[in-house]
Amino acid sequence: MFKNFKSQLIKMDARLFNGTLKAFYIKHIQYKGKAYFLTKELYFPPHTTANKSVRMGSAGELLAVGGDLSPERIIFAFKNGIYPSSLVDQPILWWTSEIRCVLFPEHLHISKVMWRLIKHNHFHLTVDKAFDDVINGCTESREAYTWLTPDRKKSCCTLHDLGYKHSIEVWQDGNLVAGLFGFSCGSYFYISSMFTRVNHASKFAMIALTIRLEELNCTMIDCGTWPTDHLKSMGVVTIERDEFLKRLDQSINVPAIINNWEELFENWDFCQAVKNHLVKNNLDPIS
Structure with a gap:
Protein backbone atom coordinates (compact mmCIF):
# COMPACT_ATOMS: atom_id res chain seq x y z
CA MET A 1 0.00 0.00 0.00
CA ILE A 99 40.64 1.49 -0.99
CA ARG A 100 42.32 3.73 -3.55
CA CYS A 101 43.52 2.86 -7.02
CA VAL A 102 47.06 4.09 -7.46
CA LEU A 103 49.79 3.82 -10.04
CA PHE A 104 53.32 3.51 -8.79
CA PRO A 105 55.40 4.76 -11.74
CA GLU A 106 57.88 1.90 -11.48
CA HIS A 107 55.00 -0.53 -12.10
CA LEU A 108 53.72 1.21 -15.23
CA HIS A 109 52.98 -1.31 -17.96
CA ILE A 110 53.65 -0.26 -21.54
CA SER A 111 52.23 -2.65 -24.11
CA LYS A 112 53.80 -3.35 -27.49
CA VAL A 113 50.93 -1.49 -29.14
CA MET A 114 51.63 1.61 -27.05
CA TRP A 115 55.36 1.34 -27.64
CA ARG A 116 54.80 1.41 -31.40
CA LEU A 117 52.64 4.54 -31.07
CA ILE A 118 55.29 6.22 -28.94
CA LYS A 119 58.19 5.13 -31.13
CA HIS A 120 56.54 6.34 -34.33
CA ASN A 121 55.42 9.60 -32.73
CA HIS A 122 51.74 9.26 -33.67
CA PHE A 123 50.54 12.01 -31.33
CA HIS A 124 51.58 15.43 -30.04
CA LEU A 125 51.39 16.30 -26.34
CA THR A 126 50.67 19.63 -24.67
CA VAL A 127 49.81 20.74 -21.15
CA ASP A 128 47.23 23.35 -20.11
CA LYS A 129 46.72 24.52 -23.69
CA ALA A 130 43.06 23.47 -23.89
CA PHE A 131 41.82 22.92 -20.34
CA ASP A 132 38.19 23.80 -21.07
CA ASP A 133 38.16 21.54 -24.13
CA VAL A 134 39.49 18.62 -22.09
CA ILE A 135 36.81 19.18 -19.44
CA ASN A 136 34.15 19.17 -22.15
CA GLY A 137 35.70 16.10 -23.76
CA CYS A 138 35.45 14.23 -20.48
CA THR A 139 31.69 14.84 -20.38
CA GLU A 140 31.36 12.70 -23.53
CA SER A 141 31.28 9.60 -21.34
CA ARG A 142 28.07 8.91 -19.45
CA GLU A 143 29.85 8.43 -16.12
CA ALA A 144 31.68 11.76 -16.23
CA TYR A 145 28.64 13.61 -17.56
CA THR A 146 26.70 12.93 -14.36
CA TRP A 147 29.29 14.43 -12.00
CA LEU A 148 30.78 17.14 -14.21
CA THR A 149 27.84 19.45 -13.58
CA PRO A 150 28.06 23.16 -14.51
CA ASP A 151 28.99 24.00 -10.90
CA ARG A 152 31.66 21.32 -10.85
CA LYS A 153 33.09 22.51 -14.17
CA LYS A 154 33.23 26.05 -12.78
CA SER A 155 35.04 24.76 -9.70
CA CYS A 156 37.57 22.88 -11.87
CA CYS A 157 38.26 26.00 -13.93
CA THR A 158 38.79 28.07 -10.77
CA LEU A 159 41.28 25.53 -9.45
CA HIS A 160 42.99 25.56 -12.84
CA ASP A 161 43.35 29.34 -12.64
CA LEU A 162 44.87 28.93 -9.16
CA GLY A 163 47.40 26.39 -10.44
CA TYR A 164 45.95 23.25 -8.84
CA LYS A 165 44.17 21.65 -11.80
CA HIS A 166 45.99 20.78 -15.01
CA SER A 167 45.17 19.14 -18.32
CA ILE A 168 47.21 16.89 -20.58
CA GLU A 169 46.17 17.18 -24.22
CA VAL A 170 46.79 14.71 -27.05
CA TRP A 171 46.66 16.04 -30.62
CA GLN A 172 46.64 14.39 -34.01
CA ASP A 173 46.76 16.42 -37.23
CA GLY A 174 45.82 19.54 -35.25
CA ASN A 175 42.76 17.93 -33.64
CA LEU A 176 42.29 17.24 -29.95
CA VAL A 177 41.84 13.45 -29.80
CA ALA A 178 42.27 12.72 -26.09
CA GLY A 179 43.10 14.22 -22.76
CA LEU A 180 43.02 13.96 -19.02
CA PHE A 181 42.89 16.45 -16.18
CA GLY A 182 43.58 16.30 -12.49
CA PHE A 183 44.63 17.91 -9.24
CA SER A 184 48.26 18.57 -8.37
CA CYS A 185 49.90 19.51 -5.08
CA GLY A 186 53.51 18.94 -4.05
CA SER A 187 54.45 15.65 -5.70
CA TYR A 188 50.85 14.39 -5.68
CA PHE A 189 48.70 14.06 -8.80
CA TYR A 190 45.11 12.87 -8.83
CA ILE A 191 43.63 11.98 -12.22
CA SER A 192 40.06 13.29 -12.10
CA SER A 193 38.91 12.12 -15.53
CA MET A 194 40.05 11.31 -19.05
CA PHE A 195 38.58 10.85 -22.50
CA THR A 196 39.60 9.61 -25.92
CA ARG A 197 38.28 9.91 -29.46
CA VAL A 198 41.01 7.75 -31.03
CA ASN A 199 42.08 4.30 -29.92
CA HIS A 200 44.86 4.29 -27.30
CA ALA A 201 45.22 8.11 -27.25
CA SER A 202 44.24 8.50 -23.57
CA LYS A 203 46.74 5.77 -22.65
CA PHE A 204 49.35 7.76 -24.54
CA ALA A 205 48.61 10.73 -22.26
CA MET A 206 48.68 8.68 -19.10
CA ILE A 207 51.95 6.93 -19.95
CA ALA A 208 53.62 10.22 -20.82
CA LEU A 209 52.42 11.88 -17.62
CA THR A 210 53.48 8.93 -15.46
CA ILE A 211 56.99 8.71 -16.89
CA ARG A 212 57.49 12.46 -16.78
CA LEU A 213 56.33 12.63 -13.16
CA GLU A 214 58.59 9.70 -12.30
CA GLU A 215 61.53 11.68 -13.69
CA LEU A 216 60.56 14.46 -11.27
CA ASN A 217 60.46 12.05 -8.30
CA CYS A 218 56.70 11.56 -8.04
CA THR A 219 56.19 8.21 -6.32
CA MET A 220 52.42 7.69 -6.69
CA ILE A 221 49.60 8.77 -9.00
CA ASP A 222 46.08 8.64 -7.57
CA CYS A 223 43.57 7.09 -9.99
CA GLY A 224 40.45 7.25 -7.82
CA THR A 225 38.30 4.44 -6.46
CA TRP A 226 37.34 2.52 -9.60
CA PRO A 227 39.79 -0.31 -10.52
CA THR A 228 38.72 -0.56 -14.16
CA ASP A 229 40.22 -3.07 -16.57
CA HIS A 230 41.67 -0.11 -18.51
CA LEU A 231 43.58 1.09 -15.44
CA LYS A 232 44.64 -2.37 -14.28
CA SER A 233 46.10 -3.11 -17.71
CA MET A 234 48.48 -0.20 -17.18
CA GLY A 235 49.68 -1.37 -13.78
CA VAL A 236 47.23 0.36 -11.44
CA VAL A 237 46.76 -1.45 -8.10
CA THR A 238 44.55 -0.92 -5.05
CA ILE A 239 45.87 -0.05 -1.60
CA GLU A 240 44.12 0.27 1.76
CA ARG A 241 42.95 3.67 2.97
CA ASP A 242 45.48 3.98 5.82
CA GLU A 243 48.41 3.33 3.48
CA PHE A 244 47.00 5.75 0.91
CA LEU A 245 46.51 8.54 3.48
CA LYS A 246 50.06 8.06 4.74
CA ARG A 247 51.49 8.31 1.22
CA LEU A 248 49.21 11.24 0.42
CA ASP A 249 50.46 13.16 3.45
CA GLN A 250 54.06 12.55 2.40
CA SER A 251 53.33 13.70 -1.16
CA ILE A 252 51.55 16.97 -0.46
CA ASN A 253 53.98 18.17 2.19
CA VAL A 254 56.85 18.73 -0.20
CA PRO A 255 57.63 21.64 -2.53
CA ALA A 256 55.88 21.52 -5.90
CA ILE A 257 57.86 19.33 -8.30
CA ILE A 258 56.65 21.30 -11.33
CA ASN A 259 56.93 25.08 -11.57
CA ASN A 260 55.71 25.54 -15.13
CA TRP A 261 53.23 22.92 -16.28
CA GLU A 262 52.99 24.26 -19.82
CA GLU A 263 56.66 23.37 -20.35
CA LEU A 264 56.32 19.83 -18.96
CA PHE A 265 56.86 18.10 -22.33
CA GLU A 266 58.88 20.77 -24.13
CA ASN A 267 62.18 19.47 -25.52
CA TRP A 268 61.34 16.08 -24.02
CA ASP A 269 62.16 12.86 -25.85
CA PHE A 270 59.26 10.52 -25.03
CA CYS A 271 60.86 7.53 -26.73
CA GLN A 272 64.13 7.90 -24.85
CA ALA A 273 62.24 8.50 -21.60
CA VAL A 274 60.49 5.14 -22.01
CA LYS A 275 63.84 3.41 -22.54
CA ASN A 276 65.24 5.12 -19.44
CA HIS A 277 62.16 4.04 -17.47
CA LEU A 278 62.71 0.40 -18.46
CA VAL A 279 66.38 0.46 -17.49
CA LYS A 280 65.76 2.28 -14.18
CA ASN A 281 63.13 -0.23 -13.08
CA ASN A 282 64.84 -3.36 -14.47
CA LEU A 283 61.96 -4.06 -16.80
CA ASP A 284 62.15 -6.16 -19.91
CA PRO A 285 62.78 -4.16 -23.07
CA ILE A 286 59.88 -3.73 -25.48
CA SER A 287 60.60 -5.15 -28.92
Whole structure:
Protein backbone atom coordinates (compact mmCIF):
# COMPACT_ATOMS: atom_id res chain seq x y z
CA MET A 1 0.00 0.00 0.00
CA PHE A 2 2.78 2.40 0.95
CA LYS A 3 4.69 1.64 -2.25
CA ASN A 4 1.57 2.36 -4.30
CA PHE A 5 1.03 5.66 -2.46
CA LYS A 6 4.68 6.61 -2.99
CA SER A 7 4.43 5.80 -6.70
CA GLN A 8 1.30 7.94 -7.06
CA LEU A 9 2.94 10.80 -5.16
CA ILE A 10 5.97 10.73 -7.46
CA LYS A 11 3.73 10.79 -10.52
CA MET A 12 1.72 13.70 -9.12
CA ASP A 13 4.91 15.61 -8.30
CA ALA A 14 6.22 15.11 -11.84
CA ARG A 15 2.91 16.14 -13.40
CA LEU A 16 1.96 19.09 -11.20
CA PHE A 17 5.22 20.37 -9.75
CA ASN A 18 7.86 19.33 -12.34
CA GLY A 19 9.67 17.21 -9.75
CA THR A 20 10.07 20.06 -7.24
CA LEU A 21 8.96 17.96 -4.26
CA LYS A 22 11.37 15.15 -5.15
CA ALA A 23 14.24 17.62 -5.56
CA PHE A 24 13.44 19.21 -2.18
CA TYR A 25 13.37 15.79 -0.51
CA ILE A 26 16.71 14.75 -1.99
CA LYS A 27 18.42 18.02 -1.18
CA HIS A 28 17.12 18.64 2.34
CA ILE A 29 15.76 15.40 3.81
CA GLN A 30 17.19 12.25 2.20
CA TYR A 31 20.61 12.45 3.88
CA LYS A 32 19.51 13.87 7.25
CA GLY A 33 21.13 11.85 10.03
CA LYS A 34 23.15 9.77 7.61
CA ALA A 35 26.37 11.81 7.69
CA TYR A 36 27.90 14.93 9.16
CA PHE A 37 26.35 18.11 7.73
CA LEU A 38 29.01 20.67 6.91
CA THR A 39 28.87 24.27 8.07
CA LYS A 40 30.83 27.29 6.85
CA GLU A 41 33.76 26.05 8.94
CA LEU A 42 36.52 24.44 6.88
CA TYR A 43 36.26 21.05 8.53
CA PHE A 44 35.68 17.39 7.71
CA PRO A 45 35.07 14.63 10.25
CA PRO A 46 37.54 11.74 10.60
CA HIS A 47 37.41 9.05 7.92
CA THR A 48 36.43 6.50 10.56
CA THR A 49 33.08 8.27 11.09
CA ALA A 50 31.91 7.61 7.50
CA ASN A 51 28.55 5.92 6.96
CA LYS A 52 29.42 2.47 5.61
CA SER A 53 25.83 1.80 4.61
CA VAL A 54 25.70 4.71 2.13
CA ARG A 55 28.01 3.69 -0.68
CA MET A 56 29.47 5.01 -3.90
CA GLY A 57 30.50 1.90 -5.72
CA SER A 58 31.77 -0.98 -3.61
CA ALA A 59 34.33 0.95 -1.55
CA GLY A 60 33.12 4.54 -1.24
CA GLU A 61 31.61 5.60 2.11
CA LEU A 62 29.60 8.77 2.74
CA LEU A 63 31.57 11.06 5.04
CA ALA A 64 29.77 14.42 4.93
CA VAL A 65 26.97 16.32 3.25
CA GLY A 66 26.58 19.93 2.10
CA GLY A 67 29.11 22.72 2.21
CA ASP A 68 30.25 24.27 -1.03
CA LEU A 69 32.65 23.87 -3.94
CA SER A 70 34.85 26.79 -2.98
CA PRO A 71 38.52 26.34 -3.91
CA GLU A 72 39.51 26.42 -0.23
CA ARG A 73 37.20 23.52 0.63
CA ILE A 74 38.07 21.47 -2.45
CA ILE A 75 41.82 21.86 -1.84
CA PHE A 76 41.41 21.03 1.85
CA ALA A 77 39.36 17.95 0.95
CA PHE A 78 41.78 16.65 -1.68
CA LYS A 79 44.71 17.11 0.69
CA ASN A 80 42.87 14.91 3.17
CA GLY A 81 41.83 12.17 0.75
CA ILE A 82 38.18 13.28 0.56
CA TYR A 83 36.35 13.69 -2.74
CA PRO A 84 33.04 15.33 -3.63
CA SER A 85 30.18 14.32 -5.89
CA SER A 86 27.73 17.01 -6.92
CA LEU A 87 24.92 15.69 -9.07
CA VAL A 88 22.24 18.03 -10.40
CA ASP A 89 19.48 18.73 -7.83
CA GLN A 90 21.37 16.92 -5.09
CA PRO A 91 23.37 18.18 -2.12
CA ILE A 92 27.14 17.96 -2.35
CA LEU A 93 28.23 14.60 -0.99
CA TRP A 94 31.75 14.04 0.33
CA TRP A 95 33.27 10.58 0.22
CA THR A 96 36.08 8.55 1.65
CA SER A 97 37.00 5.10 0.39
CA GLU A 98 38.23 1.87 1.91
CA ILE A 99 40.64 1.49 -0.99
CA ARG A 100 42.32 3.73 -3.55
CA CYS A 101 43.52 2.86 -7.02
CA VAL A 102 47.06 4.09 -7.46
CA LEU A 103 49.79 3.82 -10.04
CA PHE A 104 53.32 3.51 -8.79
CA PRO A 105 55.40 4.76 -11.74
CA GLU A 106 57.88 1.90 -11.48
CA HIS A 107 55.00 -0.53 -12.10
CA LEU A 108 53.72 1.21 -15.23
CA HIS A 109 52.98 -1.31 -17.96
CA ILE A 110 53.65 -0.26 -21.54
CA SER A 111 52.23 -2.65 -24.11
CA LYS A 112 53.80 -3.35 -27.49
CA VAL A 113 50.93 -1.49 -29.14
CA MET A 114 51.63 1.61 -27.05
CA TRP A 115 55.36 1.34 -27.64
CA ARG A 116 54.80 1.41 -31.40
CA LEU A 117 52.64 4.54 -31.07
CA ILE A 118 55.29 6.22 -28.94
CA LYS A 119 58.19 5.13 -31.13
CA HIS A 120 56.54 6.34 -34.33
CA ASN A 121 55.42 9.60 -32.73
CA HIS A 122 51.74 9.26 -33.67
CA PHE A 123 50.54 12.01 -31.33
CA HIS A 124 51.58 15.43 -30.04
CA LEU A 125 51.39 16.30 -26.34
CA THR A 126 50.67 19.63 -24.67
CA VAL A 127 49.81 20.74 -21.15
CA ASP A 128 47.23 23.35 -20.11
CA LYS A 129 46.72 24.52 -23.69
CA ALA A 130 43.06 23.47 -23.89
CA PHE A 131 41.82 22.92 -20.34
CA ASP A 132 38.19 23.80 -21.07
CA ASP A 133 38.16 21.54 -24.13
CA VAL A 134 39.49 18.62 -22.09
CA ILE A 135 36.81 19.18 -19.44
CA ASN A 136 34.15 19.17 -22.15
CA GLY A 137 35.70 16.10 -23.76
CA CYS A 138 35.45 14.23 -20.48
CA THR A 139 31.69 14.84 -20.38
CA GLU A 140 31.36 12.70 -23.53
CA SER A 141 31.28 9.60 -21.34
CA ARG A 142 28.07 8.91 -19.45
CA GLU A 143 29.85 8.43 -16.12
CA ALA A 144 31.68 11.76 -16.23
CA TYR A 145 28.64 13.61 -17.56
CA THR A 146 26.70 12.93 -14.36
CA TRP A 147 29.29 14.43 -12.00
CA LEU A 148 30.78 17.14 -14.21
CA THR A 149 27.84 19.45 -13.58
CA PRO A 150 28.06 23.16 -14.51
CA ASP A 151 28.99 24.00 -10.90
CA ARG A 152 31.66 21.32 -10.85
CA LYS A 153 33.09 22.51 -14.17
CA LYS A 154 33.23 26.05 -12.78
CA SER A 155 35.04 24.76 -9.70
CA CYS A 156 37.57 22.88 -11.87
CA CYS A 157 38.26 26.00 -13.93
CA THR A 158 38.79 28.07 -10.77
CA LEU A 159 41.28 25.53 -9.45
CA HIS A 160 42.99 25.56 -12.84
CA ASP A 161 43.35 29.34 -12.64
CA LEU A 162 44.87 28.93 -9.16
CA GLY A 163 47.40 26.39 -10.44
CA TYR A 164 45.95 23.25 -8.84
CA LYS A 165 44.17 21.65 -11.80
CA HIS A 166 45.99 20.78 -15.01
CA SER A 167 45.17 19.14 -18.32
CA ILE A 168 47.21 16.89 -20.58
CA GLU A 169 46.17 17.18 -24.22
CA VAL A 170 46.79 14.71 -27.05
CA TRP A 171 46.66 16.04 -30.62
CA GLN A 172 46.64 14.39 -34.01
CA ASP A 173 46.76 16.42 -37.23
CA GLY A 174 45.82 19.54 -35.25
CA ASN A 175 42.76 17.93 -33.64
CA LEU A 176 42.29 17.24 -29.95
CA VAL A 177 41.84 13.45 -29.80
CA ALA A 178 42.27 12.72 -26.09
CA GLY A 179 43.10 14.22 -22.76
CA LEU A 180 43.02 13.96 -19.02
CA PHE A 181 42.89 16.45 -16.18
CA GLY A 182 43.58 16.30 -12.49
CA PHE A 183 44.63 17.91 -9.24
CA SER A 184 48.26 18.57 -8.37
CA CYS A 185 49.90 19.51 -5.08
CA GLY A 186 53.51 18.94 -4.05
CA SER A 187 54.45 15.65 -5.70
CA TYR A 188 50.85 14.39 -5.68
CA PHE A 189 48.70 14.06 -8.80
CA TYR A 190 45.11 12.87 -8.83
CA ILE A 191 43.63 11.98 -12.22
CA SER A 192 40.06 13.29 -12.10
CA SER A 193 38.91 12.12 -15.53
CA MET A 194 40.05 11.31 -19.05
CA PHE A 195 38.58 10.85 -22.50
CA THR A 196 39.60 9.61 -25.92
CA ARG A 197 38.28 9.91 -29.46
CA VAL A 198 41.01 7.75 -31.03
CA ASN A 199 42.08 4.30 -29.92
CA HIS A 200 44.86 4.29 -27.30
CA ALA A 201 45.22 8.11 -27.25
CA SER A 202 44.24 8.50 -23.57
CA LYS A 203 46.74 5.77 -22.65
CA PHE A 204 49.35 7.76 -24.54
CA ALA A 205 48.61 10.73 -22.26
CA MET A 206 48.68 8.68 -19.10
CA ILE A 207 51.95 6.93 -19.95
CA ALA A 208 53.62 10.22 -20.82
CA LEU A 209 52.42 11.88 -17.62
CA THR A 210 53.48 8.93 -15.46
CA ILE A 211 56.99 8.71 -16.89
CA ARG A 212 57.49 12.46 -16.78
CA LEU A 213 56.33 12.63 -13.16
CA GLU A 214 58.59 9.70 -12.30
CA GLU A 215 61.53 11.68 -13.69
CA LEU A 216 60.56 14.46 -11.27
CA ASN A 217 60.46 12.05 -8.30
CA CYS A 218 56.70 11.56 -8.04
CA THR A 219 56.19 8.21 -6.32
CA MET A 220 52.42 7.69 -6.69
CA ILE A 221 49.60 8.77 -9.00
CA ASP A 222 46.08 8.64 -7.57
CA CYS A 223 43.57 7.09 -9.99
CA GLY A 224 40.45 7.25 -7.82
CA THR A 225 38.30 4.44 -6.46
CA TRP A 226 37.34 2.52 -9.60
CA PRO A 227 39.79 -0.31 -10.52
CA THR A 228 38.72 -0.56 -14.16
CA ASP A 229 40.22 -3.07 -16.57
CA HIS A 230 41.67 -0.11 -18.51
CA LEU A 231 43.58 1.09 -15.44
CA LYS A 232 44.64 -2.37 -14.28
CA SER A 233 46.10 -3.11 -17.71
CA MET A 234 48.48 -0.20 -17.18
CA GLY A 235 49.68 -1.37 -13.78
CA VAL A 236 47.23 0.36 -11.44
CA VAL A 237 46.76 -1.45 -8.10
CA THR A 238 44.55 -0.92 -5.05
CA ILE A 239 45.87 -0.05 -1.60
CA GLU A 240 44.12 0.27 1.76
CA ARG A 241 42.95 3.67 2.97
CA ASP A 242 45.48 3.98 5.82
CA GLU A 243 48.41 3.33 3.48
CA PHE A 244 47.00 5.75 0.91
CA LEU A 245 46.51 8.54 3.48
CA LYS A 246 50.06 8.06 4.74
CA ARG A 247 51.49 8.31 1.22
CA LEU A 248 49.21 11.24 0.42
CA ASP A 249 50.46 13.16 3.45
CA GLN A 250 54.06 12.55 2.40
CA SER A 251 53.33 13.70 -1.16
CA ILE A 252 51.55 16.97 -0.46
CA ASN A 253 53.98 18.17 2.19
CA VAL A 254 56.85 18.73 -0.20
CA PRO A 255 57.63 21.64 -2.53
CA ALA A 256 55.88 21.52 -5.90
CA ILE A 257 57.86 19.33 -8.30
CA ILE A 258 56.65 21.30 -11.33
CA ASN A 259 56.93 25.08 -11.57
CA ASN A 260 55.71 25.54 -15.13
CA TRP A 261 53.23 22.92 -16.28
CA GLU A 262 52.99 24.26 -19.82
CA GLU A 263 56.66 23.37 -20.35
CA LEU A 264 56.32 19.83 -18.96
CA PHE A 265 56.86 18.10 -22.33
CA GLU A 266 58.88 20.77 -24.13
CA ASN A 267 62.18 19.47 -25.52
CA TRP A 268 61.34 16.08 -24.02
CA ASP A 269 62.16 12.86 -25.85
CA PHE A 270 59.26 10.52 -25.03
CA CYS A 271 60.86 7.53 -26.73
CA GLN A 272 64.13 7.90 -24.85
CA ALA A 273 62.24 8.50 -21.60
CA VAL A 274 60.49 5.14 -22.01
CA LYS A 275 63.84 3.41 -22.54
CA ASN A 276 65.24 5.12 -19.44
CA HIS A 277 62.16 4.04 -17.47
CA LEU A 278 62.71 0.40 -18.46
CA VAL A 279 66.38 0.46 -17.49
CA LYS A 280 65.76 2.28 -14.18
CA ASN A 281 63.13 -0.23 -13.08
CA ASN A 282 64.84 -3.36 -14.47
CA LEU A 283 61.96 -4.06 -16.80
CA ASP A 284 62.15 -6.16 -19.91
CA PRO A 285 62.78 -4.16 -23.07
CA ILE A 286 59.88 -3.73 -25.48
CA SER A 287 60.60 -5.15 -28.92
